[in-house]
Amino acid sequence: MATPVVTKTAWKLQEIVAHASNVSSLVLGKASGRLLATGGDDCRVNLWSINKPNCIMSLTGHTSPVESVRLNTPEELIVAGSQSGSIRVWDLEAAKILRTLMGHKANICSLDFHPYGEFVASGSQDTNIKLWDIRRKGCVFRYRGHSQAVRCLRFSPDGKWLASAADDHTVKLWDLTAGKMMSEFPGHTGPVNVVEFHPNEYLLASGSSDRTIRFWDLEKFQVVSCIEGEPGPVRSVLFNPDGCCLYSGCQDSLRVYGWEPERCFDVVLVNWGKVADLAICNDQLIGVAFSQSNVSSYVVDLTRVTRTGTVARDPVQDHRPLAQPPPNPSAPLRRIYERPSTTCSKPQRVKQNSESERRSPSSEDDRDERESRAEIQNAEDYNEIFQPKNSISRTPPRRSEPFPAPPEDCHLFLLPPDAATAKEAAKPSSAMDVQFPVPNPEVLPRPPVVASTPAPKAEPAIIPATRNEPIGLKASDFLPAVKIPQQAELVDEDAMSQIRKGHDTMCVVLTSRHKNLDTVRAGHTVPLCPSPDGALFAQTSVDSAVAINDLSVVVDLLNIVNQKASLWKLDLCTTVLPQIEKLLQSKYESYVQTGCTSLKLILQRFLPLITDMLAAPPSVGVDISREERLHKCRLCYKQLKSISGLVKSKSGLSGRHGSTFRELHLLMASLD
Known part of the structure; x- marks a missing residue:
């Protein structure tokens, strides 16, 4: 009698040291299930081929820990977000940096590539979601609605929607074409860590730290079912490619769920700890987890896993009979996605419920891209995975064989x-x-x-x-290349000397600014005349700042005055408008932003008054207060006319402030 062959259902494939310091993020390529990208506290992004020992490529350029990484569907591009809020995109086939995207003010927590167009969505700890056009370095839309960090972003299979999950316990669905939120899905009682679209139907799954998985109907915008009792926080979920079930990477196990009704089909014991990402290829599920500087990969043979029907493995699961299948098994219960046959067009730009902003290329961006590199570490594995593009079409990747147990x-x-x-x-x-x-x-x-x-x-x-x-x-990684004869790299003393070159100058600038602010403040130690709304205080403060001739102090004061519209008076306008003209011409982005904000407040609050006063017939008799007001209005009008030419010239910009200048130009139309 022949001895039966024992086949494993799950096993550990490999463990590697992925970075010189702690690993902070990783992702699997979903198309092949064989490409792994890791981001670390050493500010690098490394590329690996699953079950191969060597790093294929190392991507440099970030100067703070890499918090999030994501591969596009064909596994040709990779995007990485850092702790400082910067985003970089690399072309893996050409082994070069494509784009550096700046705009977030805090950690990048989540990223995703659009399935068809050349767009990237980013979610940050600053609660904002941004949609980037990586062809033009531009931010197409900014979606605001979450109140805490955005932990996961996913585009719908048809590329029309974007789902977001955040620490504020909510899931939101955004319409990319309209640029607004379609629906909000409350119900979770803890931070939502992951969202995933069904590959075919209008169905969305979300996993939370409250140890539940919820399924949402995207036609009726309501909950379909809720699976409770997960062993720990839900960090990774993945639909089977045919949509028959959902896999959940739990602590030391893989669980297989159905949702109509909610049901656990199977539990497979896998000692992978806190698994961070899942992918499926050749009837095998690949799971990856990281701990400190190590990354581990695991394999589950899906041919030995129960994905439909009755429960077969875990005695503690629910054995209620499954719901009767629909009469036509091929007909889904919900509407299915319509995939475009070609790449999608650029999303339309609309004003409602979104803030549109776009960056123009700058010398700082170019410098960042020059300093970002893609170093091929293992040419043999690189050529095997990233086959070069030709003039007709990309060479299809070779189909890899399943991993043997x-x-x-x-x-x-x-x-x-x-x-x-x-x-x-x-x-x-x-x-x-x-x-x-x-x-x-x-x-x-x-x-x-x-x-x-x-x-x-x-x-x-x-x-x-x-x-x-x-x-x-090394310290030299932060510095431009310096030619030192007979020396391969900078020693620590030379590196620190290079870093300190601008230190003294910066200290002098900040000391002078602090001294000027003290001068402005010292002029108000004696109580002033009564002024209930503080307008007199604002006027005298700005007068002092203008007298000192320090534009940075003016900016500091305007940032305070802009927060309270009641502080603005005609006297203050006559003093501030010449300073605003200087701010709008400044090379510093923060100065331009403050100038635009102040000018917008003046136009909204005083332009109707100015135009009415100038159009009114002369008064009969002597009215000193009216004459003074008329004089101030004429002065403001003259200054606004001077500024209007500058605003008009900048309204054609496609950069970050282009839309702001266009809005100001419309507000100033009545001056003509």
Whole structure:
């Protein structure tokens, strides 16, 4: 009688040292299930081929830890967001930086590529969602509605909607064409960590730290079902490609769910800890998790997993009979997505419920892109995965084979992360060899880690990240290239000297600014004449700042005055308008923004008064107060006419402030 072959359902594939410091984010390519991108506290993005030991490519340019990474559908582009709020896009086939996108004011928590157009959505801890046109470096829309950090973004399969999940316990659905929120889905009682669209039907799944998964109908905008009792916070979910079920990466297990009604079909024990991302290829589910600087990958054989029908594996699951299937099994319960046959057109720009902003290329962006690099670390693996484009179409990728299950007696060993000591580590040493048995779903709990004698042919479980050069940042990474004879790199003393070059100048500037602010404040230590709304205080403060001739102090004061419209009087307008003209011509973005805000307040509050006063017939008799007001209106009108030419010239800009100047130009139309 032949002995039956034991096939594993789940096993650990590999563990690598992915970065020189802690790993902060990772993502799998969903098309192949074989490409892995990792972001680390060392400010790098590294590319890996699953089950290969070496880093394929290392992407540099960020100067703060990489918080989020995302691959586009064809796995040709990668976008990475940093702790400082900057976003960079690389072309993986050409091995070069494409775009640097600046605009967020805090950590980038989530990213996603549009399925058809060349657009990227970003969500940040600053609560904003931005849609970027990566062809023009521009921000197409800014969506505001969440009150806390946006943790996950996903485009719908047809590319018309964007779903967002945030720490404010809500899920929101945005219409990209109209530029507004379609619906908000409340119900979670904890931060929502992940959202995922059904591949075919109008259905959305969301997973939260409240240990629930909710399914939302996108036609009726209501909850379909709610799965409760997850072992821990839900961090990763994935629909099966045919949409028959949802996979949830739980702590040390994979769970398979249905939603009409809510049901757990199967539970597969996988010791992957806090799995961060999932992908499916060749009837295998790939899961990846990270801990400190290590990244681990796992495989689940989906041919041995129950995805429909009755529950087969876990005795604690619900055994209620499933709902009767529809008469026509091929007919979905909901509307299905209509995929465009060509790439989608650029979203229309509308004003309602969104703020449109666009950046023009600047020298700072160009410098960032020059300093961002894509270093190919392993040419053989690179050529295998990123096949070059030709003039007709992209060469289709080779279909990879499924990962074979390891033999029952396979011994895996740890190696130290330092590649330079790899040869020494290869020598037999009982202290360095640790056995990690592959988990067997039929045996619970998992056997403890025990010491073992070395097996010469065993593959390492932790593979050092071998590269052509050290991955850790040096001080010279922050500096432009400096030619130093007979010296390969800057020593610490020289590097610090370079960094400190502008330090003294900056200190002088800030000291002078502080002194001028003290001068303005010192003029008001004696109580002033009664002024209930503080208008006299604002007037005398601005007068002092103008007398000092320090535009930075004027900006500081205007930022305060702009917050209270009642502080504005005609006297203040006559003093501020010449300063606004200087601010609008400044090279500093913050100065231009403050000038635009002040000018808009003046136009909305005083332009009708000015035009009415100038159009009114002369008064009969002597009215001193009216004459004074008329004189101020004439002075303001003259100054506004001077500014209107500048505003008109800037209204044609396509940069960040172009729309603001166009709005100001419309407001000033009555001057003509």
